[in-house]
Amino acid sequence: MRFTSETPSDGIREQLFTLGEIPGVLWTPQGAAGTRPLILMGHGGGQHKKDPDILGRARRFVTECGFAVVSVDVPGHGDRPTDKEYDRIATENQARAEAGAEPAPLIAGFQALVARRTVPEWRAVLDAVQQCANVGAGPVGYWGLSLGCGLGVPFVAEEPRVRAAVLGLGGALATAEAAARIAVPVEFLLQWDDERVPRVQGLALFDAFASAEKTLHANPGGHQEVPAFELDSTLRFFTRHLG
Amino acid sequence: MRFTSETPSDGIREQLFTLGEIPGVLWTPQGAAGTRPLILMGHGGGQHKKDPDILGRARRFVTECGFAVVSVDVPGHGDRPTDKEYDRIATENQARAEAGAEPAPLIAGFQALVARRTVPEWRAVLDAVQQCANVGAGPVGYWGLSLGCGLGVPFVAEEPRVRAAVLGLGGALATAEAAARIAVPVEFLLQWDDERVPRVQGLALFDAFASAEKTLHANPGGHQEVPAFELDSTLRFFTRHLG
Numbered sequence: 001m002r003f004t005s006e007t008p009s010d011g012i013r014e015q016l017f018t019l020g021e022i023p024g025v026l027w028t029p030q031g032a033a034g035t036r037p038l039i040l041m042g043h044g045g046g047q048h049k050k051d052p053d054i055l056g057r058a059r060r061f062v063t064e065c066g067f068a069v070v071s072v073d074v075p076g077h078g079d080r081p082t083d084k085e086y087d088r089i090a091t092e093n094q095a096r097a098e099a100g101a102e103p104a105p106l107i108a109g110f111q112a113l114v115a116r117r118t119v120p121e122w123r124a125v126l127d128a129v130q131q132c133a134n135v136g137a138g139p140v141g142y143w144g145l146s147l148g149c150g151l152g153v154p155f156v157a158e159e160p161r162v163r164a165a166v167l168g169l170g171g172a173l174a175t176a177e178a179a180a181r182i183a184v185p186v187e188f189l190l191q192w193d194d195e196r197v198p199r200v201q202g203l204a205l206f207d208a209f210a211s212a213e214k215t216l217h218a219n220p221g222g223h224q225e226v227p228a229f230e231l232d233s234t235l236r237f238f239t240r241h242l243g
Numbered sequence: 244m245r246f247t248s249e250t251p252s253d254g255i256r257e258q259l260f261t262l263g264e265i266p267g268v269l270w271t272p273q274g275a276a277g278t279r280p281l282i283l284m285g286h287g288g289g290q291h292k293k294d295p296d297i298l299g300r301a302r303r304f305v306t307e308c309g310f311a312v313v314s315v316d317v318p319g320h321g322d323r324p325t326d327k328e329y330d331r332i333a334t335e336n337q338a339r340a341e342a343g344a345e346p347a348p349l350i351a352g353f354q355a356l357v358a359r360r361t362v363p364e365w366r367a368v369l370d371a372v373q374q375c376a377n378v379g380a381g382p383v384g385y386w387g388l389s390l391g392c393g394l395g396v397p398f399v400a401e402e403p404r405v406r407a408a409v410l411g412l413g414g415a416l417a418t419a420e421a422a423a424r425i426a427v428p429v430e431f432l433l434q435w436d437d438e439r440v441p442r443v444q445g446l447a448l449f450d451a452f453a454s455a456e457k458t459l460h461a462n463p464g465g466h467q468e469v470p471a472f473e474l475d476s477t478l479r480f481f482t483r484h485l486g
Contacts, residue, residue, distance in 0.1 A: 192450070192459075203446075206461070207435070213470070216435075218449070218459035227456070229483070233476070240472070 001128040012062050019128050022121055023079040024072035025049050027062050028134045035136025037242035038129065040122060040162075041071045042144030042152045048078030057143065057231060065239055068135045072125055074151065075117055089113070104198055108174030111150030115174075118151045119158050126161060139242045143234065145169040145189060146196075146223065153205075157181040164241035166234050169194065169223055171201030172208055179208035186214040187237045189226055196223045244371040255305050262371050265364055266322040267315035268292050270305050271377045278379025280485035281372065283365060283405075284314045285387030285395045287412075291321030300386065300474060308482055311378045315368055317394065318360055329357070347441055351417035354393030358417075361394045362401050369404060382485045386477065388412040388432060389439075389466065396448075400424040407484035409477050412437065412466055414444030415451055422451035429457040430480045432469055439466045 005016045008030050015026045028036075039061050043051050049071040058069040076083040093106040130137045142165040144152035149170030156165045157178040165182070168189025172179070186209050190202040206216045215237075219227050248259045251273050258269045271279075282304050286294050292314040301312040319326040336349040373380045385408040387395035392413030399408045400421040408425070411432025415422070429452050433445040449459045458480075462470050 212463065214463060215470075216459065216461035218461070220455065220457060227458075232479070236475070 001131070010059075010063070012059060013134075019072075019125055021080070022072050022125065023049065024070060024125060026129055026132070026135070027058050027069045029062055029066050032066070032068075032134050034134070035138045036066060036068050036134075037138050037141060037238070038068045038070065038126070038135055039141045039143055039238065039242075040126065040155075041069060042118075042122075042142070042148030042155070043071065043074065043077070044145060045147035046077070047147075049073045050078075057234070060231065060235060061238070064235060065243065067141075067238070067242070068129070068132075070125060070129050072121070074147065075114060086110075086114070103196065104171055104201060105173055107196070108150065108171065111147060111170075112154075112174040114147075115151045115154045119155050122151075122155050123159055126159070139163045141165065141238045141242050142167075143238075145226070150174060153182070154178040156184065164238060166237060168217075169197060169202075169226070170205055171197045172204035173201060175205060176208040179205055180210055183210045183212070185237070185241050186211045187234065188214060188216050189230060190216060190218040191223055191225060192218050192220045194223045244374070253302075253306070255302060256377075262315075262368055264323070265315050265368065266292065267313060267368060269372055269375070269378070270301050270312045271375075272305055272309050275309065275311075275377050277377070278381045279309060279311050279377070280381050280384060280481070281311045281313065281369070281378055282384045282386055282481065282485075283369065283398075284312060285361075285365075285385070285391030285398070286314065286317065286320070287388060288390035289320070290390075292316045293321075300477070303474065303478060304481070307478060308486065310384075310481070310485070311372070311375075313368060313372050315364070317390065318357060329353075332356070346439065347414055347444060348416055350439070351393065351414065354390060354413075355397075355417040357390075358394045358397045362398050365394075365398050366402055369402070382406045384408065384481045384485050385410075386481075388469070392448075393417060396425070397421040399427065407481060409480060411460075412440060412445075412469070413448055414440045415447035416444060418448060419451040422448055423453055426453045426455070428480070428484050429454045430477065431457060431459050432473060433459060433461040434466055434468060435461050435463045437466045 001019045003017045007014045011030050013030045061067045061069050073080045076086045097103045140161040142162050146169040149167045153175035156162045164185045166187045188206045244262045246260045250257045254273050256271050256273045304310045304312050316323045319329045340346045383404040385405050389412040392410045396418035399405045407428045409430045431449045
């Protein structure tokens with residue numbers, strides 16, 4: 001793990017790093033020392049590790065909860081090189097969707113393929129980040145919607161350090177089997193009028209989690225319209241389970 | 244409206260009253276004067292106006308939010324005389340259910356019958372309670388689960404003073420038409436393994452609300468197992484919309 005830059009801003013210490021070929025960013029409370037809860041955030045499709053969606057939430061996890069937050073670019077996203085195989089599949093999928101195929105199974109199949117790379121990558125990121133003196137081996141939470149859910153479900157299923165997860169905007173097609181191996185508390189966000197994930201698929205994924213404590217929060221609107229008040233709920237959820 | 248007793252306890256002023264034949268209770272912050280938000284709470288089937296389910300929540304609305312809370316006995320419940328027609332229908336329904344009939348449509352039909360009495364009763368209660376100097380004509384919220392949802396949906400649909408409602412543990416069978424006339428923010432609680440309300444009926448009721456802001460909170464467990472952390476969410480919901 002190699003830190004490449006460090007910027008303090010508004011009480012937050014931001015450290016860019018690379019771990020092998022993975023570019024990432026670690027946020028911690030400025031001047032913080034010692035072990036603290038760590039949230040790994042998985043960005044959405046077409047986004048990157050410092051997308052405004054990620055940054056706004058990370059800022060609140062750090063400043064209001066005192067957590068550490070780590071976010072890395074998914075293969076083919078952000079500062080990572082384009083991936084020829086992924087590009088070929090994406091182009092094929094787009095052609096199939098334009099020819100009338102259901103997009104949900106195509107998206108699910110693609111996410112399952114990418115997850116075979118990101119699960120071991122993210123576990124290695126946890127190993128490295130927990131070596132930092134201002135992070136340590138505290139409890140870990142996972143946050144990810146959409147692509148971050150499709151990649152997050154298999155990650156949370158495999159990684160025993162994760163104690164609580166906020167997931168959502170994903171369906172059961174690719175991930176129901178992994179979801180059935182998740183037993184930690186889950187807060188699951190579903191958009192009632194999601195144009196990308198059929199409602200029944202989202203409900204089926206919520207149903208599949210083996211967790212004794214799981215909460216479905218469903219709100220009207222499309223894939224990109226999760227209401228702002230859900231972030232308040234996310235903060236309370238992680239504070240309850242990691243704090 | 245006639246007040247029959249008054250008890251202060253732990254910062255809460257409790258006033259029992261009767262309005263015509265309706266026995267009720269009003270809780271306000273001790274020593275409070277002036278207009279404040281008012282929550283009308285509808286109790287569950289077989290419960291009464293001071294059921295522990297009601298009392299515990301009312302206490303937090305008053306002490307943490309400074310709201311007034313009013314709760315009255317539904318016909319045939321609490322301090323009200325038994326109702327021969329209701330008893331006859333309840334006995335018939337029980338016999339039908341034992342003979343293999345689906346209970347959900349029977350419960351829905353019964354609640355629709357009772358609502359024809361409780362909607363005007365509850366509107367009269369609002370009229371009377373808002374005359375009190377320590378309540379006034381502030382914004383009104385409604386809270387009710389199970390029977391309190393079956394009676395609450397038609398009430399909220401009819402009563403323009405209600406600005407926000409927490410409802411749940413109810414299905415669409417009796418109330419979908421009224422739900423489609425509700426446009427205020429709704430937080431809707433659904434128990435994923437509800438043995439009385441089929442999941443699809445609960446989801447259909449959530450779907451039926453016309454509200455631009457509505458949130459479904461679904462949790463594992465049976466009809467009586469709403470998790471305690473949902474009350475925290477209820478407090479925040481009412482504070483956001485009435486506070």
